[in-house]
Amino acid sequence: MLTNNTTKTYKISANLIPVDEEIIKVYMQGAVYAFCNTNKGEAFSVRILFGGDNRDWSGTPMQKIYDYYIKNGKSYDDAAENAAVDAGRLLKAVLERDSREFEIVGKDTGTLYKLA
Numbered sequence: 001m002l003t004n005n006t007t008k009t010y011k012i013s014a015n016l017i018p019v020d021e022e023i024i025k026v027y028m029q030g031a032v033y034a035f036c037n038t039n040k041g042e043a044f045s046v047r048i049l050f051g052g053d054n055r056d057w058s059g060t061p062m063q064k065i066y067d068y069y070i071k072n073g074k075s076y077d078d079a080a081e082n083a084a085v086d087a088g089r090l091l092k093a094v095l096e097r098d099s100r101e102f103e104i105v106g107k108d109t110g111t112l113y114k115l116a
Contacts, residue, residue: 001095002092004103009089009096010089013082013085014068014086024062026061027060029098032091035049040115043114045091045110046084047109049091051109088110100116101115
């Protein structure tokens with residue numbers, strides 16, 4: 001759960017089938033658990049978990065988000081930007097339903113979260 005959340009959680013713009021969206025959320029939750037276990041006390045964001053050296057989503061469930069935008073005529077850059085926004089929305093939803101307590105601790109290119 002997010003303890004200090006004051007903003008609305010939005011649905012993603014990519015039109016994915018519900019099972020694909022759920023698989024992505026499970027994948028993201030695994031990434032959050034792994035990050036929190038190996039980086040105790042550190043903040044994370046979508047960029048930290050799924051950007052930078054981890055920005056190649058091929059072979060992961062998250063690729064479906066990017067593929068949706070490419071199939072709908074977006075350029076590489078626009079598809080990547082839209083996919084990143086959707087990933088941020090999904091990450092927030094994952095943290096809201098998690099039994100552990102997370103808090104919003106700032107911003108980088110997106111919201112920074114931390115295990116409370």
